[in-house]
Amino acid sequence: MKRTIGIGVIGMGWMGTVHSRAYRQVSDRFQESGIQPNLVICGDEVEARGREAQERFGFARCTTDWQRVIADPDVEVVNIAAPNSMHLEIAQAAAEAGKHIFCEKPVGRNPQETAEIARVARRANVLTFVGYNYRWAPVVQYARQLILEGKLGRLTHYRGRFFAGYASNPHGVLSWRFQREFAGLGTLGDLMSHVVDMAHMIAGPIKRVVGNCETFIPQRPLATPGTGTHFSVSAGGPMGEVTNEDYVGVLVNFQNGVHGTLEACRVIQGPQCQMAFEVHGTEGAISWDFERMNEIQLYFASDDGARGGYTRTLSGPTHPSHADFNPGPGLGLGYNDLKVIEAHQFLQSVANGKQGEPGFGEALAVADVLAAIEKSWETQRWEPIQSL
Numbered sequence: 491m492k493r494t495i496g497i498g499v500i501g502m503g504w505m506g507t508v509h510s511r512a513y514r515q516v517s518d519r520f521q522e523s524g525i526q527p528n529l530v531i532c533g534d535e536v537e538a539r540g541r542e543a544q545e546r547f548g549f550a551r552c553t554t555d556w557q558r559v560i561a562d563p564d565v566e567v568v569n570i571a572a573p574n575s576m577h578l579e580i581a582q583a584a585a586e587a588g589k590h591i592f593c594e595k596p597v598g599r600n601p602q603e604t605a606e607i608a609r610v611a612r613r614a615n616v617l618t619f620v621g622y623n624y625r626w627a628p629v630v631q632y633a634r635q636l637i638l639e640g641k642l643g644r645l646t647h648y649r650g651r652f653f654a655g656y657a658s659n660p661h662g663v664l665s666w667r668f669q670r671e672f673a674g675l676g677t678l679g680d681l682m683s684h685v686v687d688m689a690h691m692i693a694g695p696i697k698r699v700v701g702n703c704e705t706f707i708p709q710r711p712l713a714t715p716g717t718g719t720h721f722s723v724s725a726g727g728p729m730g731e732v733t734n735e736d737y738v739g740v741l742v743n744f745q746n747g748v749h750g751t752l753e754a755c756r757v758i759q760g761p762q763c764q765m766a767f768e769v770h771g772t773e774g775a776i777s778w779d780f781e782r783m784n785e786i787q788l789y790f791a792s793d794d795g796a797r798g799g800y801t802r803t804l805s806g807p808t809h810p811s812h813a814d815f816n817p818g819p820g821l822g823l824g825y826n827d828l829k830v831i832e833a834h835q836f837l838q839s840v841a842n843g844k845q846g847e848p849g850f851g852e853a854l855a856v857a858d859v860l861a862a863i864e865k866s867w868e869t870q871r872w873e874p875i876q877s878l
């Protein structure tokens with residue numbers, strides 16, 4: 491028998507659209523789960539966006555008042571895809587109403603808000619999930635398996651990075667992302683949150699950090715409210731101040747003795763969406779880059795010919811979730827497919843009544859690291875990771 495789960499989505503910009511499309515695909519891609527997402531209601535303060543999403547994805551209702559999404563009796567899970575400044579208020583209301591919550595990263599504007607959101611959800615005993623979608627690339631899950639099986643031996647080095655070009659054009663508009671009031675942290679929350687989550691999953695918990703930051707483009711053209719995305723460009727016209735950081739660089743020590751570096755930038759020239767890692771152990775190494783998300787570079791010291799360096803393996807049906815999309819190796823997945831896997835993982839946890847990963851617990855672990863990085867910008871010293 492099918493398990494129907496009523497869904498309300500808040501914020502119908504880029505992510506609200508991606509999530510709605512993903513929910514629609516869950517019952518097709520993961521038929522054996524027996525999960526039937528029911529798109530109940532979507533909310534956006536811009537009426538036209540809500541209406542367009544309703545027509546496009548088949549929501550039964552739409553609203554400009556996000557509280558109506560939470561109050562809707564047919565909604566079992568609330569999907570928060572609004573700007574970071576709305577995460578806390580919406581999550582609080584959803585938890586108090588006993589609704590399960592999917593929240594996009596970075597879960598609030600800053601680590602303190604993440605901690606508060608995690609607290610209210612825990613108190614209300616609702617299930618949670620977070621949009622750290624890069625975890626779900628089949629070859630990344632394969633890398634995780636290899637490391638858990640000890641194929642790399644004892645881990646020694648980790649390098650994580652997210653180099654994005656989305657804001658490299660100085661004419662890119664001053665969307666909410668560049669304003670502390672609406673986004674909170676800049677690249678530290680936006681991109682480094684993904685990097686830290688991946689580092690935790692692949693190499694384990696971080697023990698201490700020291701880092702720095704920079705805002706390379708201090709002013710941007712003002713955006714037209716209710717239109718465009720953070721990829722929009724505008725030349726001429728009035729300018730506004732960028733009030734959070736473009737770049738973050740960090741030295742890290744992990745609890746298990748691994749040494750590493752983490753870097754993220756939103757204004758870099760060249761890379762476009764280079765969310766990547768290299769992990770090394772005493773017996774081998776793995777390298778992955780989202781810009782080539784369907785391949786992974788493997789090196790095992792015991793292999794004949796390993797001296798020749800990394801060998802390339804393509805995503806295939808033996809890797810987790812690949813066969814839910816394509817039957818053969820080399821028939822790759824894309825960004826939106828990772829969101830379908832993520833939506834399925836979340837709904838499966840709701841159907842089973844069991845907290846999945848990554849939930850607010852994992853987001854809080856990331857927030858603890860972000861707080862220590864931010865502190866080290868001021869102290870210019872190594873900062874230990876402390877629980878918020």
Ligand SMILES: NC(=O)c1ccc[n+]([C@@H]2O[C@H](COP(=O)([O-])OP(=O)(O)OC[C@H]3O[C@@H](n4cnc5c(N)ncnc54)[C@H](O)[C@@H]3O)[C@@H](O)[C@H]2O)c1
Binds near residue numbers: 503506554573596622
């Ligand atoms: N996991 C990822 O890869 C990824 C990628 C992009 C964004 N995100 C996250 O997703 C969230 C949304 O980002 P986005 O790029 O989709 O932003 P966006 O600006 O494209 O969309 C935000 C939407 O929220 C609406 N909104 C604003 N205030 C509202 C309110 N009070 N009530 C209802 N709707 C309101 C806006 O009108 C807009 O349609 C952010 O938290 C961001 O960090 C995650």
